Amino acid sequence: MAVSKDDLMVHIKEEWCKGCGICIAYCPKKVLGFNEHGKVSMLDRDNCIKCGMCEMRCPDFAIFLGGKENV
Amino acid sequence: MNNPLVENYFRMDKLPHIWCPGCGHGIIMSAIARAIEKSGLDKDKVCIVSGIGCSSRAPGYMDFNTLHTTHGRALAFATGVKLANPELEVIVIAGDGDLSAIGGNHLIHAARRNINLTTICFNNNIYGMTGGQYSPTTATGDKGTTAPYGNIDRPFDITQLAAGAGATYAAKATVYHVNQLQKYIEAAIDHKGFSMVEAVSVCPTYYGRKNKKGSAVDMMNWLKDSFVDMKIAEKMPEKAVGKFIMGEYVNKVEPEYTELYDQVIERLKR
Ligand SMILES: Cc1ncc(C[n+]2csc(CCOP(=O)(O)OP(=O)(O)O)c2C)c(N)n1
Ligand code: SF4
Ligand code: SF4
Ligand code: SF4
Ligand SMILES: [Mg+2]
Numbered sequence: 001m002a003v004s005k006d007d008l009m010v011h012i013k014e015e016w017c018k019g020c021g022i023c024i025a026y027c028p029k030k031v032l033g034f035n036e037h038g039k040v041s042m043l044d045r046d047n048c049i050k051c052g053m054c055e056m057r058c059p060d061f062a063i064f065l066g067g068k069e070n071v
Numbered sequence: 072m073n074n075p076l077v078e079n080y081f082r083m084d085k086l087p088h089i090w091c092p093g094c095g096h097g098i099i100m101s102a103i104a105r106a107i108e109k110s111g112l113d114k115d116k117v118c119i120v121s122g123i124g125c126s127s128r129a130p131g132y133m134d135f136n137t138l139h140t141t142h143g144r145a146l147a148f149a150t151g152v153k154l155a156n157p158e159l160e161v162i163v164i165a166g167d168g169d170l171s172a173i174g175g176n177h178l179i180h181a182a183r184r185n186i187n188l189t190t191i192c193f194n195n196n197i198y199g200m201t202g203g204q205y206s207p208t209t210a211t212g213d214k215g216t217t218a219p220y221g222n223i224d225r226p227f228d229i230t231q232l233a234a235g236a237g238a239t240y241a242a243k244a245t246v247y248h249v250n251q252l253q254k255y256i257e258a259a260i261d262h263k264g265f266s267m268v269e270a271v272s273v274c275p276t277y278y279g280r281k282n283k284k285g286s287a288v289d290m291m292n293w294l295k296d297s298f299v300d301m302k303i304a305e306k307m308p309e310k311a312v313g314k315f316i317m318g319e320y321v322n323k324v325e326p327e328y329t330e331l332y333d334q335v336i337e338r339l340k341r
Contacts, residue, residue, distance in 0.1 A: 011072060016086065020093030025288040055074075056105075056249045057291075059097025060087060064074040 005050045008065045014039045017062035023054035032063075080104040080114070082134050090125060093287020095246035095272030096193050100129045102249055102270070103162070103191060106256035107135075118159045120149040122174060124166035125200045126193030126272075143174030146181045149188050157329040160189070160260060167194040167208040171227050175207070182236035182265045186328035189259045190267040192229055195274035203277030214281045233267040234321045240266035241321045246273060247294040248317060255319065264327050271298070271317075 019038040031048045035041040040063055042048070055064040077083065081104070090096050107117060117135040121127035123142035130137035136159070140148045145163045153161045170178050170192050181188060197215055198204040205215030207227045214221055234241040240262040244252035252270055259266035273279065273290040284290050301318025304311035 011074070013074070018087075018092035020287045022093060022288055022291060025291070053249075056101070056253075057098055057246070058101070059090065059094055061074055061077050061081075061097075061101065062087075064076070066072050066074060 003067075007068050008050050009045070009068050010042055010048055010050070010054065011064055011066045012040055012042065013062045013064075016060050018060050020059065022057050022059065023063050026057055027054055076101075076104055076108065080107065080134055081132050085132050088132055089128065091274075091276045093273070093275045093290075094125070094199075095195065095270075095274070095287075095291075096126050096129065098246040098249060099126075099191065099193050099252070099270040099272060100132065100164075102253040103129075103164075103256055104133065106253050106260060107162075109253075109257050110260045112160055112260070116159055117162065118149075118152055118156075119162045119164060120145045120152065121164040122166070122169040123200070124169050124193075124198070125274075126164060126166040126195075127169060129164045129193075143169050143172070144177065145169065146174060146177035146188065146190065150177075150181060150184075150186055153186060153188055153329060154332065157187070157333070161187075162260070163188055163190040165190060165192055166199070166206075167192060167196060167229065168198045168204075168206040171207040171229055171232065178233060178267075179236035182233050182238040182267070184328045185237060185239055185264045185325050187263055188265055189256075189262070190233075190265075191256060191259075192267060192269045193272050194229060194269050195272040195278055196226075197274050197278040197281075199274045199277055203274075203281050213278075215277075216281070230267070230269045230320050233265075233269075237265070237325075238267050238321060239264035239323050239325050240319070241269075242267075242319045243269040243271065243315075243317045245271040245294040245298050245317065247291045248298065251300075251317065258319070258322070262322070264325060271315075 017039040024032040031044040033043045119130040120138045122145040204217040205222045230243040242255035275287040299314040
């Protein structure tokens with residue numbers, strides 16, 4: 001079941017994001033920020049290292065690493 | 072696309088959950104789902120039991136056999152489920168109030184019996200659901216609706232309470248240290264005997280506001296700075312001064328209750 005990081009990307013489910021800022025604060029590459037609605041947004045996809053820490057600390061399942069093909 | 076973890080282990084029609092923005096309970100619920108996924112358990116062989124509280128709403132979202140019972144009594148119901156059906160992996164989700172105030176007796180006796188249940192305590196140091204009353208884990212001096220001038224009680228260390236009462240696995244981690252938290256939940260699920268993981272949570276809405284702890288991120292930063300891993304504390308005691316210790320407090324093998332019970336039945340059949 002080993003999935004290569006190349007096949008993964010961060011997905012955001014904006015309607016579930018409550019804007020707590022936890023994922024933004026602890027992203028090791030600081031590639032996340034708020035959008036104009038106070039929800040999380042990916043600012044710099046090229047520098048995301050796909051570590052998955054945003055997914056692990058999001059209390060609301062609003063951000064996660066998932067397959068690329070479904071974008 | 073949807074998160075496959077959520078699609079596999081949650082009731083999509085019940086989400087998003089009702090917890091406040093930045094409530095640590097969602098982080099623990101997600102760690103439990105990942106730990107179950109890792110353990111490779113059959114969903115139909117898992118039963119999640121809770122009492123009453125913000126934390127106790129978790130089983131409503133989780134797509135397993137679930138039982139939402141009365142305040143403090145989750146372990147009593149879980150004991151019944153486990154004895155009736157020992158092959159089920161029974162996981163109890165309980166708040167600090169649920170588990171150590173009204174349900175304190177159930178905790179110590181389930182631990183004493185060493186019955187094979189996995190308990191995850193969502194410890195936010197307050198009664199979240201009912202509006203911020205202090206709980207048995209509220210620090211001395213902290214404020215709650217029922218302690219407007221500061222709490223004079225001494226707090227329980229729930230991990231040590233469970234360990235002292237006979238739990239054969241007891242560990243503590245926080246919602247900031249989420250990798251470690253998930254690892255302990257996995258170990259607790261694998262463990263045969265009474266296991267408890269104290270998941271130190273954050274309640275920005277009541278505990279945070281009443282004690283001027285700032286935002287959810289500020290509270291997570293506090294967890295990051297206030298907890299030290301047991302292994303580091305042992306090697307470098309100077310780093311542990313004034314800190315809380317997280318880690319595996321107990322991990323040992325002792326006779327398990329449902330097996331002892333079965334042995335009695337076998338003996339009497341002869
Ligand atoms: C028998 C009984 N007593 C009191 C209550 C009121 N009550 C509901 S939840 C709760 C405490 C919740 O605190 P905790 O268990 O720490 O969970 P949290 O909401 O903080 O996650 C209390 C006292 C109740 N529902 N039933
Ligand atoms: S996967 Fe890691 S690097 Fe990428 S956004 Fe999430 S936390 Fe940041
Ligand atoms: S942690 Fe989750 S809810 Fe909080 S800002 Fe990030 S995506 Fe939104
Ligand atoms: S009141 Fe506290 S524990 Fe309850 S959902 Fe809100 S933040 Fe979480
Ligand atoms: Mg509580």
